[in-house]
Amino acid sequence: MNKKIMIVVYGGFLRGMGHVVRMKRLANQLFQEGNDISFYTNEQICVEMLSGPDWHVHLVQESKAFLQMEQDIKELNPDLLLIDVLDCDLQFLRLIKASSGSARLVLFEEIRAEACQLADAVVNGIYGGLDEKHMQVDGTEYFYGTPYLLLDQEISRLKDTYEVRKECKKVVISLGGSDPRGLLSKAVSALLEDDHLHILAVTGKASRIEEQIEAEHIQFIRHTDQLPARLSEADLAIVAGGMTLYEAVCIGVPSIVLSQVDHQAVTAARFAQKGACRHLGLGELVDEKDIRCAVERLSGSYFLRRSIHLNGRTLIDGKGTERVKNILIHLMNHHQKEHKDV
Missing domain, CATH: 3.40.50.2000 (Glycogen Phosphorylase B;)
Known part of the structure; x- marks a missing residue:
């Protein structure tokens, strides 16, 4: 049975487009594994970059993002929620966490403790420095370093x-x-x-x-x-x-x-x-x-x-997208989720 994945990613003139580019790369890999993908993004230019035949792309207002996503979360009952938003609003994360049932929540390039503790996993390919580090703290898995960079498969x-x-x-x-x-x-x-x-x-x-x-x-x-x-x-x-x-x-x-x-x-x-x-x-x-x-x-x-x-x-092997894809598949297939307080 196909897994359902919701991806929230923001970009634009001030934020840049790197978040959008890397999430599209990751989505391509997850789609090839037979998963259903839905994107939620903040600007029309991001919609244009993400648009394609393999998934749905929704435009949301940042201040009303959860309200616009809430019904989809209930209907889709996603297995995985990926959030790649610079300094993502903490209340938004709490609401997403509370409404997502058994879905796994994964944050990208997030270092704030109050945000990370809400997640099942945090992937810091950029913020994590050059060396690989994998650890678990209070139920959250952390993947640090350049081995987890979401680079082009080429x-x-x-x-x-x-x-x-x-x-x-x-x-x-x-x-x-x-x-x-x-x-x-x-x-x-x-x-x-x-x-x-x-x-x-x-x-x-x-x-x-x-x-x-x-x-x-x-x-x-x-x-x-x-x-x-x-x-x-x-x-x-x-x-x-x-x-x-x-x-x-x-x-x-x-x-x-x-x-x-x-x-x-x-x-x-x-x-x-x-x-x-x-x-x-x-x-x-x-x-x-x-x-x-x-x-x-x-x-x-x-x-x-x-x-x-x-x-x-010697510093980057270029295989991070494959690694992160495998991490996410493992998370989705691991049904004995450890529930954490929000």
């Missing part, structure tokens, strides 16, 4: 085939699904005179950047579902500190990081300490000349690019 294959070329010819710039600080424009402007490089600038689904610099060596493309493949064609990448950084590190693409927000800067600093990227800091504080100097230094040194490539490859 990553493992690209990781096996990527090679650092002696000559640096192609640079891919991807600075997030929304790029709220307009870092893509800054990075492209910094490389305007570097016409010996081919620049591929990828704007995200929720990006509001409209202008395109006219130069023969610069190509713009709007959102693509094939970003990992694009990265694998690059000799050098300029990325933010979100999911694209993890993908670049896993594949082994030498990368320069312009972080969009503080928690991305923490992530990028960890990788930089391991020699797995070059972190310039919060992008809004970085001058164009610093971007240009970093690109010139890395593009001109095969040794530096290969060093970053080798250092990064």
Whole structure:
């Protein structure tokens, strides 16, 4: 009998689109196992990204999300509830928990104790650091570290085939699904005179950047579902500190990081300490000349690019989506649920 799974995920211009992208990846894996999927999301652009023939997608107002979901919860009687919402409202979580019966509740990238204690499991692929850790505290299972990152399934294959070329010819710039600080424009402007490089600038689904610099060596493309493949064609990448950084590190693409927000800067600093990227800091504080100097230094040194490539490859294996899928299937199949006080 098919299991029923409800997924709540929010994204948009300020939140970014990484949450939506990774939940769609996970949903694809769960659907292939014969499960029924229903999405609940907060913005039309997220609906557009999630839409497909394999599941239902519902648009909800954040302030009224539980009221809009309550009837579905009663009718569907889900086996699993997945919540991937940054700083998710605690009252919403309590109401979901109280109404979900025997459904397992799993939170993603959540570190607040009062939220985690409501869940059966917490998956912190990003917030959990670089090393794997699995533990159970007061009935909640925790899965920490890069082994639980929800990366594209193509990553493992690209990781096996990527090679650092002696000559640096192609640079891919991807600075997030929304790029709220307009870092893509800054990075492209910094490389305007570097016409010996081919620049591929990828704007995200929720990006509001409209202008395109006219130069023969610069190509713009709007959102693509094939970003990992694009990265694998690059000799050098300029990325933010979100999911694209993890993908670049896993594949082994030498990368320069312009972080969009503080928690991305923490992530990028960890990788930089391991020699797995070059972190310039919060992008809004970085001058164009610093971007240009970093690109010139890395593009001109095969040794530096290969060093970053080798250092990064050992940190992420790219199999996290499969691991998390198996964890969730195990949770759904384990009927002797330990009930906890809400």
